[in-house]
Amino acid sequence: MPLLETRELEKSFGGVKAIQGVDFTIEEGEIVSIIGPNGAGKTSFFNVISGIFHPDAGQVLFDGLEISGHTPSQITTAGIARTFQNVRLFPNLTVLENVMVGQHCRTKAGVFRSVLRTPSQRREEQEIEEKAKDILSFFGSRLVGYRFNQPAFVLSYANRRRLEIARAMATEPRLLLLDEPTAGMNPNETVEMTELIGRLRDERGFTIVVIEHDMKVVQGVSDRVVVLDHGVKIAEGTYEEVSTNDAVIEAYLGRPADLEGTA
Amino acid sequence: MTAVATQPEARAVRDPSRIEGRRVLKVGTLAGVAMIYVAAVGLLDTFNARMIISPILSLAYLLFFAAPFLAGRVFTKRIELEGIETKPATGADVGAAALAGLIAGLMPALFAWAVNTFPDLRSTFPGWSPQMVDLLTLGRGVAAAFLLLPGISAAVAALGAATGLLSKRVQKALAAGTFTVIGLALFSVVVDDFFDWFKALPDFLYPNAGAMSILSAAVSFVVAAGLALLLPGRVPKFTTGLASEDGATRRRSTLIGAVIILVIVLLVPRFLGGILNELLINVGFFALMALGLNVVVGYAGLLDLGYVAFFAVGAYATGVLTSPISPTWDPMLSWWQAFPIVLALAALAGLFVGTPVLRMRGDYLAIVTLGFGEIVRLLLLSDWLSPYFGGAQGIRNIPGIPIFGQEVNVTTPVLMVYMVMAFVALAAFISWRLEHSRIGRAWAAMREDEDVAEAVGVDTVKAKLTAFITGAVIASFAGALFAAKVGSVFTNSFEILVSIVILVIVIVGGMGNIVGVLVGAVVLIGVLGGPNQPGLLQELGEYKLLFYGALLVFMMLKRPEGLLPSRRRQQELHQDEFLQDAWLDRSPMAPGPSVAEPRGKDYEF
């Protein structure tokens, strides 16, 4: 059974059809890239999977269970975590706190235990902190030490992206959705991020879907590439297959007779 | 919600050598308008009886001449841009200030002339009476006022400007002296009451009927200013410590604050008379409610304008359950037996109010909760439910709280103070523990960005309801105590104004910071008073809401994070400054990573 499967997914906003009948699958342990021109419906696709939008029609199955129609937090708890295209951290929380929030859905202490600070609650808090520190150390020395207690807004752009991934990791997902993880990064950082995405799977065992514009990154990380255009899946296959596909080239370079523009 | 740091307005560089006519005119006019305002609104009349230094200065004139003083200070204020002082003030600025003061003083004189010449105005503006003109002209008549008022305000403005020429240290000492004198004069009741066992001090300070003499004012000024000169800023250190970024410093400051508060709380009621204990009890009620609202607004970021509803639920539930003559039921439980039921009912009320508003836009919350607050009040007041809640008659004969065989109620103020303080401590403890827990983190995340919090697995529905319920329960503490203390409950204790005042306390004190909220309650309720309760400035009467309003606007414009802000709030509103600090922090605090990191690749900001 695939880890995530969408069947005939549809979503439109007013007159704009953002997603039209997309079938998509990903197996446990795979890294799949989604590419497509601007406005192709990639981010909408993520938003539907992660529960921010509800699909108009079709199904989203996670590990065989229907998840569409549930709230984002339920879906995250079920095991899908995501990052955002325009990095969205909790800017005034510290770096460590940002990651600790990610542990929320994996921990239990309620009001009474928190007020009484019972031994089990204290143990839990300690575990949360240790896990958060462990996750942050995954990114080398960038987000550790004195960084722990700095508010997130002082971080550089690249570090914000890393922190966002750390926060997603802290929810202990099985499936990680990364929305343009290298956007706004310089070439060095991009290379590093490519490597990091591989490590996320190899060392932490996440299954990963990544939306990406940078073809070097796509080539570097993907087992498989899915191409969306105007909300329709127009191609799927290995990077080599896709990059030579006529429909894909047409989608990127434009159709001669197409006057519709981008939706 | 994304916070945008407010940019300091770019200031035009001034030429120091000449007095700018337009600026003088503008500042002078504004100060003059402020002076007219003080007189026209009736503050002169109201505060004339409150002497600061008998017989030369009353609170009325202190307010009246504050405008030219502050206007004067504008001229010699040293503008700092990026830590560099642009221009040292000179004697010419003092001259400009005097000129502005002259203009300012002319305006109230003209106003006095107008009121005097057109007595018909009085039919529309009842406060513009001959007495007011008399006060406005310092009792010397309108003609003399045209000389006196400009003269005095020019002198005051020049004085204000002159203080700006002094060194920072001396300025601080003078301010300490001035505020000590004003504080001692305003809080004469407290000092008098507190030093009951050492009558010599109040007798010296207030030789004539609660007002300071020139001598005692001078002595206190010198003592306070001297102390301030000799002891370098301990107090500011403490207050910045509370907002410090460094956890250890903050904890230490909080601990010191807590110890001081504890000592005061344990010792003070013993020394105080009935009036002040009454005041302290009121402060306690509002502190409790403010702590509860702080959980809802400060931690979870849910703006609740109908918070008083939960206070009402607590009070009415206690009344119904304990009063022997409550209209329909009289289970006549004791207060302690009723208490858990009251808490449960309040929690239920929190759930009931919280649930329908969960999916609404953040800002709609304000109006919907305000609506709920009114619905609760109107239902309690209605004829329909009067068989249960007594309608306009309310519920009477509510017994006190039995402790060790003694009944604690309005007749035992000292015990009541301890009782209220104990619950304030409990509420503070609960909020503190929650703030530093998994739940507190979830609230903080939700306050920052609700959608993202939801997306990283925080069940925002649950988090919001937890906040609402915690807040409701804390407010019901206050309600239950209130019912037992007063012995009867009526709906007029639960008007919208109460909700607003609680919100003001939270905001002025420092949203999200427990100590700040407590300080806010002491300062606002203690000094200005609650909507139905007089504070130390009793003659404020209705005007206290004017001051509440002005204070709120002033705080939002000048110090939106409150008196003692929480670290996060401070950060949020001053992000650019924190960015500088973070940059400075790099080297000393981070020997490892910051040096090892290649700069070009990973620079900040």
Place this chain on the structure above:
Amino acid sequence: MTTLDELPPAVEEEKARERRALRITWVDLFLWGIRVAAIIVILWGLIGSIQAFLAGEGLSAQGWRDLIISSLAQGCMYGLLALGYSMVYGVLGFINFAHGEVFMSGTMVGFIAANAMFENGLWTANPFLALFIVLIVAMVTSTLTAVIIERVAYRPLRGAPRLIPLITSIGMSFFVQYTFAGLFGVGFSTYPQAPEILAGSLNILGLQVRTTQAAVILIAILSMIGLWYFVTKTRTGRAIRAVAEDKEIAGLMGINVDRAIVSVFAVGGAMAGVAALMWSLLFRSVNFFTGFFPGIKAFTAAVLGGIGNIAGAMGGGVLLGLFEGVGPLLILGGLGIPGVSQLKDAVAFVALVLVLVFRPSGLFGERLGSEDRV
């Protein structure tokens, strides 16, 4: 594809976790419960009232008609006030709590004018001119108040987190209220009796309507037409709409954002001034607290209609007037609850809660700028 055996916990446990996570929440059930209960209660009350009406108890047909028309008139007033809230929210994204005080300033200063004209006889000699003067005075005062408040309190807060201008506006509201209390005293002043022509009632299409109420409704319609023209056809109106959509882009397109915002406050103030005249016709008595509750009601109306939506604000106002005028007697009376008129305000707020439970973005839909949309 490496080391699948390193993957975290056992599959069974994962499955259970997923299932637990994906249950329907009780919150949804609760909300459905509220919806169903509300419909049942409303229907029950309606049936009760209809039965009573058919049995010839309670109000007569004429009585109901009068009630509806007076509610409509009051609703028009709420609607004009709601415009101010709605427009400011649409442009700046915060609730201008002080708008009720803008309205109050119009009623108070309008009273001075009315009283003066009553004393010199103009009120009775030329009632239309007199009312027109009151209208102008009220509009000018309210506009001035609104613009001054914007300049002093809100302009320095551009770009601050939205809670801050909201709290400032609460502070401003009390400041203005008690400034007026200090100036005019706390007592009530009563506008002179409406001029002769407005005293009786009119026969409009067979309906007996009190002339003041007819006048109020007419003024509201005229003001709406004026406002519609202003917003859609004039340069300033276009600037306002552009600024509401996106301040930054509007600024880049050469629109003076500050001026557009001031004109929003000015227009809102002018409409509040018109509402002030209506108040003087409908209720006559004013004091410094006159603005507070109508302000809250008008904001409720703005939310009800869908905030940022100009037509929605007017519609929300009219509906709110109907809900609180007719609702208590029609629904609560039908349920047999005594003293329903005391529950007028409660009904208005319950209506707000219910509308938002059924339609979270208001009856006619929100119109918000790019920054405020979710």
